[in-house]
Amino acid sequence: MNILDGKLVAQAVKDELKAKTELLKKAGKSSPHLAAVLVGNDGASETYVAAKVKTCEEIGYISTLIRFDADVEEDVLLDKIRELNEKKDVNGILVQLPLPRHISEEKVINTIAAEKDVDGFHPSNIGKMVQGQPAYIPATPYGVLLLLSHYNIETKGKHAVVIGRSNIVGRPMSILLSQNTPTGNCTVTICHSHTHNLKELTLQADIIVAALGKPAFLTADMVKEGAVVIDVGITRVEDPTKKKGYVIKGDVAFDEVAPKCSYITPVPGGVGAMTIAALMKNTYLAASLQE
Numbered sequence: 273m274n275i276l277d278g279k280l281v282a283q284a285v286k287d288e289l290k291a292k293t294e295l296l297k298k299a300g301k302s303s304p305h306l307a308a309v310l311v312g313n314d315g316a317s318e319t320y321v322a323a324k325v326k327t328c329e330e331i332g333y334i335s336t337l338i339r340f341d342a343d344v345e346e347d348v349l350l351d352k353i354r355e356l357n358e359k360k361d362v363n364g365i366l367v368q369l370p371l372p373r374h375i376s377e378e379k380v381i382n383t384i385a386a387e388k389d390v391d392g393f394h395p396s397n398i399g400k401m402v403q404g405q406p407a408y409i410p411a412t413p414y415g416v417l418l419l420l421s422h423y424n425i426e427t428k429g430k431h432a433v434v435i436g437r438s439n440i441v442g443r444p445m446s447i448l449l450s451q452n453t454p455t456g457n458c459t460v461t462i463c464h465s466h467t468h469n470l471k472e473l474t475l476q477a478d479i480i481v482a483a484l485g486k487p488a489f490l491t492a493d494m495v496k497e498g499a500v501v502i503d504v505g506i507t508r509v510e511d512p513t514k515k516k517g518y519v520i521k522g523d524v525a526f527d528e529v530a531p532k533c534s535y536i537t538p539v540p541g542g543v544g545a546m547t548i549a550a551l552m553k554n555t556y557l558a559a560s561l562q563e
């Protein structure tokens with residue numbers, strides 16, 4: 273069993289971006305600028321946004337954090353996004369999801385200018401991605417592909433089972449793995465909450481991507497010997513013995529599944545780290561394209 277070390281690979285990606293950013297600065301150009309918008313003060317969202325801002329600093333990007341109270345009116349948020357769209361010195365915009373119920377995520381995503389949509393959620397970017405045209409790839413699936421590529425994991429002809437069909441993880445993941453690319457060419461099965469014979473399917477999988485948000489859902493009896501297991505899940509599970517009062521759990525029962533795998537991602541230290549690295553790559557791309 274080999275660990276797919278997301279922390280290590282993410283660091284390599286960040287080092288490369290840092291070097292490229294230093295070259296930009298030396299050439300008198302400005303650093304890529306990411307604007308992050310956070311609505312409310314959900315603990316997990318706070319942590320994610322803080323990690324993104326911190327990574328910008330590490331690499332040498334400019335970052336701006338714009339905060340709104342949880343009861344902000346939808347129009348106020350949309351106006352801010354339009355303002356950021358117009359700002360020449362802002363290259364990438366992300367609005368941390370999920371948003372409070374009174375705000376339409378669809379409207380918010382559609383309002384972000386496609387060329388600044390570094391999360392890759394805008395329909396225009398999704399459409400381009402589906403057609404294999406250059407586009408911002410949603411950061412989490414992009415991070416998974418970077419990880420597979422770094423470890424030279426063969427995907428061609430493999431059966432990949434993706435558990436979860438969300439617009440931000442499962443669905444783009446399934447499309448990317450099926451495409452005619454070096455990290456694609458899989459035969460893909462996408463599963464969701466209405467899939468009846470899940471275990472039958474996962475037992476046939478050479479590659480499993482678990483992205484459903486149910487801690488320790490994927491157990492050893494669902495995985496065939498030698499499979500590659502990618503755990504996207506991040507759930508805070510209460511644990512009064514911990515200082516923070518919780519622990520982070522993935523969707524895979526790591527201890528029992530790992531011995532059966534050829535490769536597996538840990539949680540934390542797997543896909544989460546890669547998601548931020550991929551976002552940083554998209555932000556660099558945005559700055560280059562807008563220059």
Ligand code: NAD
Nearest residue numbers: 412436437438441464465483484485504505506543544547
């Ligand atoms: P989501 O709730 O939008 O989607 C979950 C999907 O899982 C749905 O499509 C649902 O049909 C499917 N599902 C639920 N129960 C199922 C079951 N019993 N069997 C099969 N499918 C089932 O979630 P999401 O936004 O895609 O996130 C999934 C997980 O990934 C969460 O834990 C989230 O925190 C995590 N996540 C991690 C990263 C990262 O950077 N590592 C990024 C985004 C999301």
